[in-house]
Amino acid sequence: MPVDLSHCASCGQPLTNGYYVLIDRPDRFCPQCIATRPRCDTCGAPLGNRFWNLHDGRRQCDTCYTVAIYDPAQAQQLFQQTASMLTEGLGLRLNVGVAFRLVDAPTMTRLRGPVQPGLHTLGLYQRQNHIRVIYLLYGLPRLVFRITAAHEYAHAWQTEHCPLLRNEFLREGHAEWVAYRHLLQLGSQKAAARMLDENHPYHQPLRHLLALEAQLGVAGVNAYLTRVDG
């Protein structure tokens, strides 16, 4: 569908008084909608007259809704695909393995414990004794699902292979680097490039890992992490 650049994507009125854009999308929004409309819980866009209510209270815009993953079986399949690509392509093999669960927002909050209000946890890796599980939020757009699955899979790999690695900067940097590499595996160069944006929360640790990769290569980065003590 071509994007109409002369009208607000939310209310449909002509854009006579300036407009706003959001990162990663071509639509334009009028100042009124930006100021007053409720936002999509997934992408933050002002909601139009047509939007979707998820059963756990989240609201989603049409754009997010059409590419989101709701079906647990489909999610399971995508997750397995991501896991095999990371195993084959990046050498991130799990010996114990990890279970996968698709959950709603209240379940995620309960599992995660208190976080900053307004901040949605998209994915979570948890290890309790011998039980290892990756939880992902249902209703994530496909690429966000992929990024989050790869990120959490990397934490599962770290638990098995880097028992002494505690450095938060390296742990998160490695997880983001795995997600970045996974996007390249999927041919999503544009989405990968956006992860290098300065506004991205893990921008600095990711840059650090990419510098390591330039020095050591992909296998070398993983090997390096297994040797870090602290």
Ligand SMILES: [Zn+2]
């Ligand atoms: Zn508007």
Ligand SMILES: [Zn+2]
């Ligand atoms: Zn949205």
Ligand SMILES: [Zn+2]
């Ligand atoms: Zn993480």
